[in-house]
Amino acid sequence: MVGAIPAQGTNGAASGGIMEMMCLKKSTKPARSSFSALCGARRKKIKMLFPYEEFVKFFQCEAFDLSPRGLLNIGNSCYANAVLQCLTCTKPLSIYLLRQSHSRACYGKDWCLMCELEQHVMLLRESGGPLSSSRILSHIRSINCQMGDGSQEDAHEFLRLLVASMQSICLERLGGEHKVDPRLQETTFIQHTFGGRLRSKVKCLRCFHESERYENIMDLTLEIYGWVESLEDALTQFTTPEDLDGENMYRCGRCAGYVRARKQLCIDEAPNILTIVLKRFQ
Ligand SMILES: [Zn+2]
Ligand SMILES: [Zn+2]
Numbered sequence: 001m002v003g004a005i006p007a008q009g010t011n012g013a014a015s016g017g018i019m020e021m022m023c024l025k026k027s028t029k030p031a032r033s034s035f036s037a038l039c040g041a042r043r044k045k046i047k048m049l050f051p052y053e054e055f056v057k058f059f060q061c062e063a064f065d066l067s068p069r070g071l072l073n074i075g076n077s078c079y080a081n082a083v084l085q086c087l088t089c090t091k092p093l094s095i096y097l098l099r100q101s102h103s104r105a106c107y108g109k110d111w112c113l114m115c116e117l118e119q120h121v122m123l124l125r126e127s128g129g130p131l132s133s134s135r136i137l138s139h140i141r142s143i144n145c146q147m148g149d150g151s152q153e154d155a156h157e158f159l160r161l162l163v164a165s166m167q168s169i170c171l172e173r174l175g176g177e178h179k180v181d182p183r184l185q186e187t188t189f190i191q192h193t194f195g196g197r198l199r200s201k202v203k204c205l206r207c208f209h210e211s212e213r214y215e216n217i218m219d220l221t222l223e224i225y226g227w228v229e230s231l232e233d234a235l236t237q238f239t240t241p242e243d244l245d246g247e248n249m250y251r252c253g254r255c256a257g258y259v260r261a262r263k264q265l266c267i268d269e270a271p272n273i274l275t276i277v278l279k280r281f282q
Helices: 033-040 052-060 078-088 091-098 113-124 134-143 155-172 189-194 231-239
Strands: 003-006 018-023 196-204 210-217 220-224 242-244 250-252 257-259 261-269 273-280
Touching (some): 052 091, 052 189, 078 091, 078 113, 078 134, 078 155, 091 113, 113 134, 113 155, 134 155, 155 189, 189 273, 196 250, 220 231
Parallel strands (some): 220 273
Antiparallel strands (some): 018 273, 196 210, 196 261, 242 261, 250 257
């Protein structure tokens, strides 16, 4: 586990929850060669925006001795500081930032989050007093006008904003996400680090037809209620089949109508760095 962040917000989905980022055992991660296998049917060589082998080197790198430095609370900035501490201690990301390969070819005309994070991580190599996140917070308003204005915000929302912004930056020089093939978008450095895939399977209980849907995820939101007392319990609860009934009936294409169905979620491809957000409703 890299760190635990108490979510401090009052207005987000993760309010009152705990957010954790953890490194999965490497053996649980399927080799990304399955990606080329998936696309092999098209007999087309798929290129990667960031080579996966390179990412694995960052992930497995033993010589990693960055120690965190304190971050000043510049007024309700603890939610952002907690996220920054976790992100800058996420090994593959820190190594990527330390190499400064982004800034050497950065197209950003104005302020750029990735360049800023590079500078932040470079400062971690020097010993010294606490650092300030004020530059990141003041500029984050240009990405999300509601954040960074000194009010209390949600740590999970902030993390999502940073990860989504870093992903967009990875796609910028290719013309942005609207111009890049969705499968190719899954091969950026940020996707290799945080990206995973969720599978949702719904089985019609009348004709027993099954349909599957896949969703790309950058983190996993688990709910704590009822019998859930541990992370394992929350994961079990998350993947337990759920009956769709009553007002929640499922529309089956084959039966051409609303029917009772059973839905089950599972993690089809676990992220290399899994971020779990625990939501507590009770
Ligand atoms: Zn940049
Ligand atoms: Zn059916």
